[in-house]
Amino acid sequence: MEKKVRTVCFDCHSKCGVILTVNDNDEIVRVEGDPNNPVNDGILCVKAFSAQEIHAHPDRLKYPLKRAGKRGEGKWERITWDEALDIIEKKIRETIDQYGPQSVIISQGTGRGSNHFLDRLNNTWNGGGKVWPTHVCLLPNLAQTHVTYGRMFHPHEACDYRNAGSIVMWGTNPIRSRQYSGLRIMDAKRNGSRVVVVDPVFRDIAAKADLWVPVRPGTDGALALGLTNLMFQSGKFLAAEEMLTTWTNAPFLVDNEARMMLRESDLMEDGSDEHYVVWDKNAGGIAIWRPESESFDRDGVKPTLMGAFEVELKDGSKKTCKTALETYKDEVAVWTPEKVSAVTWTPVEKILEMFEIITNPTDDKPSLLTAYLGACMMTSNALQSGRAITILQLLLNPPLDDKGGIYFNTFWEFMLDPKITAYDRVPPKLRLGYDKHPMYTQVYGNANIPNDVWDAMLTGEPWPVKVMISVANDPLGCFENATKIHEALLSDVLELNVNMDYFMTPGAELADIVLPAAHWSERVGNFDEELYPEPCPFNIPQKAVKAPGEAWDDWDFMRNLGKRFDPELWPWNSSEEMQLWRLNEFHLIPNGKEPITDYEVAAKQGYFIEYGGENRTTRQHEKGLVKFQTPTMRIEVYSEQMPSYGYDSPLPSYNEPFESPYSTPDLYKEYDLCLTTGARDYAFYHSAWTNIAHQRILEPWPYIELNEEDARERQISEGEWLWVESLRGKIKAKARISKGVIKGAVSMCRPNYKHECKELNLPGYSWNEANPNVLTTADGSDPGFGAAPMRSSLCKISKFTE
Ligand SMILES: Nc1nc2c(c(=O)[nH]1)N[C@H]1C(S)=C(S)[C@@H](COP(=O)(O)OP(=O)(O)OC[C@H]3O[C@@H](n4cnc5c(=O)[nH]c(N)nc54)[C@H](O)[C@@H]3O)O[C@H]1N2
Ligand SMILES: Nc1nc2c(c(=O)[nH]1)N[C@H]1C(S)=C(S)[C@@H](COP(=O)(O)OP(=O)(O)OC[C@H]3O[C@@H](n4cnc5c(=O)[nH]c(N)nc54)[C@H](O)[C@@H]3O)O[C@H]1N2
Ligand code: SF4
Ligand SMILES: [Mo]
Secondary structure, eight states: OOEEEEEEOOSSTTOOEEEEEEOTTSOEEEEEEOTTOTTTTTOOOHHHHTHHHHHHOTTOOOSOEEEOSSTTSOOEEEOOHHHHHHHHHHHHHHHHHHHOGGGEEEEEOSOOSOHHHHHHHHHHTTOOOEEOGGGTSSHHHHHHHHHHHSSOOOTTTSBOGGGOSEEEEESOOHHHHOHHHHHHHHHHHHTTOEEEEEOSBOOHHHHTSSEEEOOOTTOHHHHHHHHHHHHHHHTGGGGGHHHHHHHBSTTSEEETTTTEEOBHHHHOTTOOTTOEEEEETTTTEEEEEETTTTEESSTTOOBOOSOEEEEEOTTSOEEEEEEHHHHHHHHHTTOOHHHHHHHHOOOHHHHHHHHHHHHSOGGGOOEEEEOTTTGGGSSTTHHHHHHHHHHHHHHTOOOBTSTTSBOOOTHHHHHTOHHHHOGGGSOSOOOTTTTTOHHHHHHSTTBOOHHHHHHHHHHOOSSOOOEEEEESOOHHHHSSOHHHHHHHHTOSSOOEEEEEESSOOHHHHTOSEEEEBOOGGGSOOOOOOOOOSSSOOEEOOOOOSOOSTTOBOHHHHHHHHHHHHOTTTOOOSSHHHHHHHHHIIIIIGGGTOOOOOOHHHHHHHOEEOSSSGGGOOOOTTTTTSSOOOSTTSSBOSSOTHHHHTTOSOSSOOOOOOSSSTTTSHHHHHHSOEEEEEEEOOSSOBTTBTTTOHHHHTTSOSOEEEEEHHHHHHTTOOTTOEEEEEOSSOEEEEEEEEESSBOTTEEEEESOOOOSOBTTTTBOOOOTTTSOGGGTOOSTTOOTTTOOOOTTSEEEEEEEOOO
């Protein structure tokens, strides 16, 4: 007998609704999109269709394994889950006794649903926090919006795309990376919206766009500053005057010598240094802004947005102070289209055309910029580039928290809520790399800087990493500088390395215990990261088939290990109970609804929309429901927090990537191409699925994309095998030549082809043969946050020789 099971695909952040038809033999016989799910309206991409092959794959890990030979030798002994948990528990307890909890680290890759329960696991024993790719993914973007808005918003994705009049895809390709936004942007396009794509490579989204703006990798900040300059020069920013004066610190007066905002204490003996100063248009004099009451010192103040004003300081001297926005206007004046073009290698006419599109949205509908998870911020200049884009977005006057504009979605706060993460159990304390990149820990308090984790594994300094537990992460594929990671995973300092995955991976091969994981078709799941712009459903996935052998879902593992340390923190007896708790605690109870205690009942409903769609509360800031928790209690165009984290300016600025034709001209003589790594492939989810025929057939070989002129100059032909070499090492890839790559740059996609595909007779490659992260490094990371320059370094290419 066949039955249909409604569930959710977890193979990218879209989390599309799926209906699986399964039979009595535990086979998936059909995969369909769920037409009733508002995320995908029944549409699926190729990855979901592979559920059949993944579930039935003969190479799936089925039982817990313990290393039998030397590390990496490939000899394994089957053990039970109890034995595995005994070994892990014992080692964690010993480690905590001997070295302290900070010597136990958890590693995780991208959001696969269980992330924040992993935080909970680590905080169960007050552990050493996580190592995960948030130093490059999402959080550089959220960190700079956090600095700017004082909250975890995502104004670069929580956008009402369907009602926009122009949309810029700023280093993001939603057609590959998450179809929910791709579908919405295509709807907007059908409704007349114009679409701009900023990307060194012409990809599928560019083919659908009105304008492709090629940029040299890592130079997006310069482009954003150039467009900002045009906004000022044309006066078009004045459309946002009302919003900027009411909700931002753009009109605050600045002491340009001190590079700080002017304070009441600068003007008066008994003035507060937490009160700020504006020039009141109505009174023709100063007024004082008091953040604690979010009000001025008197009624009827109308702050002046632009200009320079003479104020009297408390010692009686006079000083001319510009507003923050006037200061920004002056600073970006050097970014003429010609200068931007010289830096970004974007033709001047493309810059002007982009400006024309973003300032003339169709039907006067809003103009939106999306940098999504911040691909263009995987550079040495990540946060300042991001701030330049965020502030440009504000100058374009999007409706704040309203239709057609950007939404202040609450979900970001859910993901990090201590009720899930148990952050409140662990007082803020040292994490590896905090001294170098202080901001990483302040915005997201539980993570280590990856490079410092590998150092601590290699040297035992500043403290040894003795235990690492990886769930849904292959460190060798994920993080920069794979050669160093390989060495670290073989180090004697690391005494227990655990890895939980669907398949044996290069990283798992270096583990001491390998645990088998259940695929989304085989589990109920529970996702604690929702990236939806609108309508924000909370889905209730169902288990369709049995996991192979003794594979557990990730929550089973966390719950069972967590219970051994603190049963009160892990009260649940099943993943279904964990899922229901999340639904009730964050969605139903806060909205005055009855909690649901039967999983079947919740699953029957399929999804819940309590915060988006018709239930959305708009303009929450005007209603006092959302506060901008910056020092000024306003959105901060001018941020004194940025210099406090080690950045060069309270206003967005541009710095060259750490390796580039201009920052390292000598190196550039030999390593003569700008390299960006990690663009997503439609077929793969990071390093996964090169063993699945449905997917591998679409991209059979590792490849490097390059411009036809660069190829011609080097006498390289299409499909030819090449060496790609950086100062860190070299890998191989086939040449893919086109006009659609900016001249002087090359791009390598994310997968490392770690698995062979037996069905197609295509090889797999070892960790150092085709892995772009052999080429990348943490050197030249963004100063405050530590974003590694995965998308902006230098390389050279040559013909492949054995
Ligand atoms: N050079 C370069 N490197 C990058 C990037 C880049 O752009 N350039 N991007 C970075 C970004 S943004 C991210 S988010 C990271 C992502 O990096 P990761 O998420 O760590 O991706 P993988 O290296 O593929 O390792 C993930 C492993 O988890 C397994 N897996 C998948 N789903 C599950 C599951 O539900 N449970 C379990 N137990 N296992 C599962 C897969 O089989 C795979 O082997 O990569 C980062 N690395
Ligand atoms: N199919 C699939 N979907 C995925 C994933 C996957 O592995 N596969 N991974 C998921 C994860 S964790 C993430 S973070 C998202 C990422 O999602 P996106 O950011 O949408 O996608 P990417 O393909 O990583 O990067 C987008 C574009 O950035 C371009 N780019 C490279 N360097 C630069 C630069 O310096 N400036 C600019 N402007 N553009 C640049 C690339 O050419 C690429 O086309 O995708 C998610 N969705
Ligand atoms: S876009 Fe594709 S991979 Fe992503 S959730 Fe939807 S079906 Fe799955
Ligand atoms: Mo990511």
